[in-house]
Amino acid sequence: MAYGICPLSAVAVRNTSTDSSEMISQLLFGELVEVLEVKGHSWLKVHCLDDNCVGWVAANQLKLITPGEWEAYRNHYAWVLDYVQAAMSDDHYLPLTLGARLPGFDGMRFSLGEASYSFSGQAVFPKDIHPSAELLLKIARRYLNTPYIAGGKSPLGMDASGLTQIVYRIAGIQLPREADQQVFLGETIDFVEQSKPGDLAFFENRLGKITHVGIVVNPSEVLHVFGRVCIDGLDHYGVYNREAGRYLYKLRVIKRLLKSAPTAAKTTESQASTVYSNQFELF
Template identity: 55%
Template sequence: MGICPLSVVPVRHTPSQRSEMSSQLLFGETVEVLEEKGKQWCKIRASCDNFIGWVESNQIKAITPSEFERFNAHFAYSLELMQPVMGADHFIPITMGARLPEFDGIRFRLGEVYYTFSGQAVVPGDFQPSADFILKLAKRYLNTPFLWGGRSPFGMDSPGLVQMVFQMAGFKVPREASAQIEIGDTIDFIENAQPGDLAFFENNQNRISHVGILMPDNKIIHSFGGVRIDKIDHYGIYDEARQMYSKRLRLIKRILPTIPRKNVPNEVSEVESSGVQAELF
């Protein structure tokens, strides 16, 4: 068993620095070690999404099975784009979506070392997730550059954006768009969609190649060049700057509870009436 003790760690397709980065581990995420290749590489399964890949052995900190269980059962997500955590004699910069094991509101523990965290954090399950919360999380990533395999504010791909946003809201979402399309309920027409629904897009080979989160007013937030907001209709995503469609719509799926049609907002409210969402933003 292991835990990521660094800000962002690349997960590679094969055990080589030259291999494609297929995903990333963020600080505090736990893994199961499946195989070791010498002393330099280990094959891991990430506990957050069961994604399998190779990481350098010195970028993973070994933990006991009991710590693995505790850290996965009790943690908070950092909501700060970038925030240093303070140990006894050093700092570690962590990103939005990093996990804070056994966080008590002020401190958390990583092995035998305690760290202080002074930013905003959220504990999954402490609130009822809503489209408002989902979209506020997503908009924090605006202007994050596109990075294949990325899951952090320094670079992320389209399924990485969806996964991180819904993960912080308490949903377990697969890593890749081709797997994300298998969860949730199908929405037949875009006219029946609601904010927070996921829109999936296909390439010229009719394969799912892109995903984004629907917003009010026929808009979508997604990672394409960078995390951005574009217009969307029944055909796909329309790039106003280039005056052309950039993505072709394939399917819409719903993970959040359905809102009665008469209550579907034209705009997502800026403040929840009560609860954690209002306090966090």
């Protein structure tokens, strides 16, 4: 088995091995993959470690690594929390976005192969993340006004399921890539009035297929992607866009993935206000 890591800000994962093929997802810097197939010198079929997404990436946009490096990068990294922040090496800059990983980060520096970088932005280690509705919404709000791009999941462009996936991922909860896969997780909430911040709201098309998802801000608002990441009205019928003056998506179900913890919000707030020696202040 061959392994790889994303060495660039964002790399397209495509449905087939051509540049004109649909982008079904993206790899952000530091994401790990298994290489399933090699096609000529130009394309690699990969299996994404975090969400089991399978697709094709350009061979010149992926760095192959050893099994030992794969294990090391998998077990020791930090999340980038800045919207966009450059890492610096001796002779170049590397732009990194919210949701990227810093492999082997020691609080100031990280390395990828022979290249060593310093990073002075906000970063957090997974062990210091404590999932809560407050944390989810703080992360989600950082993406507000990010433009819609099908298959995207970076601050430069993302789709609805890419938004929910990356927000939950940073907060310590893994989700599949697509909305019609994410819907199978969590506890069903019977009425929109019973929804809580951080719940996921799923929406269906006229054929009854789940095609859209958003993060509940409160029982009457949802943060989702419609042209850009935005906050729209939410009720028992669906998403209501005040600017357009109409409903955009029909509500199918609301799911809760966060476990009830009365003191979680206070704990997270306390931890988020503390600057650890090996990480920067969360928000």
